Amino acid sequence: xxxxxxxxxxxxxxxxxxxxxxxxxxxxxxxxxxxxxxxxxxxxxxxxxxxxxxxxxxxxxxxxxxxxxxxxxxxxxxxxxxxxxxxxxxxxxxxxxxxxxxxxxxxxxxxxxxxxxxxxxxxxxxxxxxxxxxxxxxxxxxxxxxxxxxxxxxxxxxxxxxxxxxxxxxxxxxxxxxxxxxxxxxxxxxxxxxxxxxxxxxxxxxxxxxxxxxxxxxxxx
Numbered sequence: 001x002x003x004x005x006x007x008x009x010x011x012x013x014x015x016x017x018x019x020x021x022x023x024x025x026x027x028x029x030x031x032x033x034x035x036x037x038x039x040x041x042x043x044x045x046x047x048x049x050x051x052x053x054x055x056x057x058x059x060x061x062x063x064x065x066x067x068x069x070x071x072x073x074x075x076x077x078x079x080x081x082x083x084x085x086x087x088x089x090x091x092x093x094x095x096x097x098x099x100x101x102x103x104x105x106x107x108x109x110x111x112x113x114x115x116x117x118x119x120x121x122x123x124x125x126x127x128x129x130x131x132x133x134x135x136x137x138x139x140x141x142x143x144x145x146x147x148x149x150x151x152x153x154x155x156x157x158x159x160x161x162x163x164x165x166x167x168x169x170x171x172x173x174x175x176x177x178x179x180x181x182x183x184x185x186x187x188x189x190x191x192x193x194x195x196x197x198x199x200x201x202x203x204x205x206x207x208x209x210x211x212x213x214x215x216x217x218x219x220x221x
Contacts, residue, residue: 001154001198001199001200001201001219001220002042002200002201003200003201003202003203003212003215003216003219003220004042004200004201004202004203005202005203005204005205005207006039006042006195006202006203006204006205007204007205008031008035011204012184012193012204012205012206012207013184013192013193013204014059014193014194014195014202014203014204015059015060015102015150015190015191015192015193015194015195015204016057016059016060016191016192017056017057017058017059017060018039018058018059018195019058019059019062019064019102019195020043020045020064020195020196020197021045021064021065021066021197022044022045022066022197022198022199023045023046023066023087024045024046024047024048024064024086024087025039025040025043025045025046025047025048026048026050026058026062026064026083027039027047027048027049027050027058028049028050028051028056028058029049029050029051029056030049031049036049039195039202042200042202043195043197043199043200043202044197044199044200045197045199048083048086048087050079050082050083050086051079052071052072052074052075052079053072053074053075053076053079053099054076057100059102059191059195060100060102060103061074061075061099061100061101061102062101062102063101063102063105063107063126063130063146065107065108065109065130065131065132066109066198067089067090067109067129067130067131067132068089068090068091068092068129068130068131069083069087069089069090069091069092069129070091070092070093070094070101070105070125070126070129070130071083071091071092071093071094071101072093072094072096072099072100072101073093073094073095073096073099074099075093080093090129090131091129092125092128092129094118094122094125094126095121095122095125096118096119096122098115098117098118101146102146102147102191103115103144103146103147103191104117104118104143104144104145104146104147105118105126105145105146106145106146106149106150106151106156106191107126107130107132107151108132108151108152108153108156108174108175108176109131109132109153110132110133110153110173110174110175111132111133111134111135111170111173111174111175112126112127112130112132112133112134112135112174113135113137113139113145113149113170113173113174114126114134114135114136114145114146115136115138115143115144115145115146116136116137116138116143117143118136123136133173135169135170135173137166137169137170139158139159139162139166140158140159140160140161140162140163140188141161142159144189146191147189147190147191147192148162148188148189148190148191149162149170149178149190149191150190150191150194150196151174151176151178151196152176152196152197152198152201152219153175153176153198154176154177154198154219155176155177155178155179155218155219155220156170156171156174156176156177156178156179156218157178157179157180157181157183157190157194157214157215157218157219158170158178158179158180158181158190159180159188159189159190160180160181160182160188161180161188162178162180167180177217177218178218179214179215179217179218180214181211181214181215181218182211183203183204183207183211184203184204184205184206184207184211185206185207185208185211186208192204193206193207194215196219201215201219201220203215
């Protein structure tokens with residue numbers, strides 16, 4: 001597994017716009033073809049161009065693992081039907097006022113750490129669609145659990161002020177090793193600068209050498 005630097009729209013916030021699992025790379029409509037092909041080559045995936053809620057924010061608004069896809073209730077029916085047809089995956093809609101699902105849910109194929117803001121019904125939907133065990137807990141005082149933690153099936157990166165006991169709990173639920181780090185030269189909201197599947201870790205172009213070292217410890221060892 002490699003760690004590769006990348007940028008989108010001339011910026012390092014790749015996790016806001018891009019989503020991926022082991023089979024599919026979700027990219028905004030109009031995304032540059034040459035960059036799309038390069039990213040798909042890195043992540044070893046097929047490319048799907050889509051929108052969600054008529055926006056380019058596929059990382060911030062969608063949560064996806066290898067079992068299913070969660071869309072916010074602001075997504076349009078044609079977007080739902082298109083993704084259902086193209087991916088042939090289980091797709092659910094979370095009926096929550098917190099439409100930026102990527103900010104409130106961190107999931108891999110085994111577990112999900114989700115925001116206390118979400119309801120018990122939301123948690124049941126997450127369990128059913130993503131096929132995971134769900135734990136509701138804040139991370140480093142933040143309810144935006146998805147914004148401050150990113151995981152695949154072997155590792156996870158988390159906010160640098162995350163509690164050690166919490167990290168052990170999260171690691172047991174998700175079956176991963178977790179390391180505290182920032183992204184893009186000091187940003188603690190790691191989701192904003194990482195796109196990861198079980199093949200490759202892609203990070204924002206401003207990610208520093210020490211951050212790459214921490215990500216290597218999390219995902220590659």
